[in-house]
Amino acid sequence: MECLLTKTTPLYLTIRSTAFHTSCPLRAGWRQCGAAMRKVMGGTQKKKFYFDDAPKMPSPQLFSKGVNEGQHSGDSRRAKVLNKLFMRHITDQLGSGSCAPEILGYGVEINRVKISPDYKCLNVYWIAKGTADDEIVEAILERNAWLLRHELSQLRLMGAVPTIKFVKDKHYAAIADLDNRLSIADFGEDHVPLNPADRIKSEFQISTTLSDIIKEKIKQLDEAEDVEELPLPPMPQNVLGLNHADIMERINKCKKKSEARHRLSDCSTDEEPKPENSWVTFKLTQSMNENPVELGSAHSQRAAFKEFLHKRELLRMKARQQKKNYIPDVEYIKEELSLRYEENLSKFDVTESFEQDFIEEEETSRY
Numbered sequence: 001m002e003c004l005l006t007k008t009t010p011l012y013l014t015i016r017s018t019a020f021h022t023s024c025p026l027r028a029g030w031r032q033c034g035a036a037m038r039k040v041m042g043g044t045q046k047k048k049f050y051f052d053d054a055p056k057m058p059s060p061q062l063f064s065k066g067v068n069e070g071q072h073s074g075d076s077r078r079a080k081v082l083n084k085l086f087m088r089h090i091t092d093q094l095g096s097g098s099c100a101p102e103i104l105g106y107g108v109e110i111n112r113v114k115i116s117p118d119y120k121c122l123n124v125y126w127i128a129k130g131t132a133d134d135e136i137v138e139a140i141l142e143r144n145a146w147l148l149r150h151e152l153s154q155l156r157l158m159g160a161v162p163t164i165k166f167v168k169d170k171h172y173a174a175i176a177d178l179d180n181r182l183s184i185a186d187f188g189e190d191h192v193p194l195n196p197a198d199r200i201k202s203e204f205q206i207s208t209t210l211s212d213i214i215k216e217k218i219k220q221l222d223e224a225e226d227v228e229e230l231p232l233p234p235m236p237q238n239v240l241g242l243n244h245a246d247i248m249e250r251i252n253k254c255k256k257k258s259e260a261r262h263r264l265s266d267c268s269t270d271e272e273p274k275p276e277n278s279w280v281t282f283k284l285t286q287s288m289n290e291n292p293v294e295l296g297s298a299h300s301q302r303a304a305f306k307e308f309l310h311k312r313e314l315l316r317m318k319a320r321q322q323k324k325n326y327i328p329d330v331e332y333i334k335e336e337l338s339l340r341y342e343e344n345l346s347k348f349d350v351t352e353s354f355e356q357d358f359i360e361e362e363e364t365s366r367y
Contacts, residue, residue, distance in 0.1 A: 082115050082158065083114060083115055085157050087113040089155060093151050102144065103141075110125070115162060116162070119162055120163065121162050121163050121165055122161070122162045123165055123167050124141075127169050127173075128168045128170055128173035129173060130174075130180070138168060141166040145163075145165070145166060148164055152164075250332065254331075257328065258328065
């Protein structure tokens with residue numbers, strides 16, 4: 001029986017070790033055998049944790065790393081979009097913002113804008129030209145960084161605008177310095193330039209001194225030389241598909257019509273009549289009778305005055321009616337139609353258009 005248990009029990013413990021119950025005093029031994037068999041068959045792969053009792057000293061490489069070193073932005077697309085937005089708005093604010101008067105005249109050029117991975121700092125790279133004005137420009141930019149940040153925060157580009165830091169891009173400054181040094185460098189008399197463009201000089205320089213007479217003659221020749229300037233082309237008036245010249249011509253035409261003399265006449269009865277419609281004007285316009293004996297009587301003058309009042313009232317009624325029924329668009333269209341009708345009528349020959357639809361009969365005389 002003991003031999004039978006030793007052969008069959010390990011296999012049974014491997015398959016159903018948790019359901020194996022016995023009151024045998026050798027239970028602890030069988031449990032150890034089952035655990036050993038599970039390890040052999042790969043039953044558990046649980047990782048064990050080891051703890052070091054002795055503390056480790058930090059390495060020097062840990063302190064040499066920067067704050068943002070090794071960190072990558074979680075949303076690189078957002079960073080690219082923000083860089084483009086800040087680039088556009090920063091250049092606009094520097095050109096026409098509150099800090100534009102201080103920067104005007106220095107020719108500040110913004111190269112690129114880059115936001116930090118933690119969105120806490122905004123680096124604005126500007127081109128340094130390697131001149132004495134670089135220090136002045138740098139001081140002006142640093143002084144107006146907070147004002148620029150305040151103006152950008154009002155545009156609501158992001159929740160909190162990061163701190164703006166202007167960084168000098170020394171790459172272009174080094175190139176400008178190199179070109180300047182090469183332009184003034186002395187390569188010796190035996191130097192043969194490889195590029196033909198090196199032989200071209202921007203300005204003609206004379207090493208010898210000239211007398212005042214020669215300078216005066218050179219000045220006179222420069223003044224006598226005629227410089228032909230090409231005439232400027234006419235400014236186009238058809239912007240966005242609209243002929244502005246034609247539109248302005250129509251507006252001025254309607255304006256002149258509205259300011260016509262018969263439209264400006266006052267129709268109100270409270271005010272006095274204008275001088276040209278008054279009785280004094282009527283009397284002044286009358287022809288003076290050279291013969292005082294042939295002067296008109298009071299009756300004829302009274303009749304002429306009544307006729308004048310009647311004509312003036314008719315003119316006022318006519319002006320009032322025209323002012324009431326006046327429509328500028330309709331008047332303009334009527335005038336255009338009349339002009340087109342006259343043009344077409346001038347091209348059309350009435351005498352040649354009609355044909356004779358009858359046969360002429362010869363008149364016969366009867367005897």
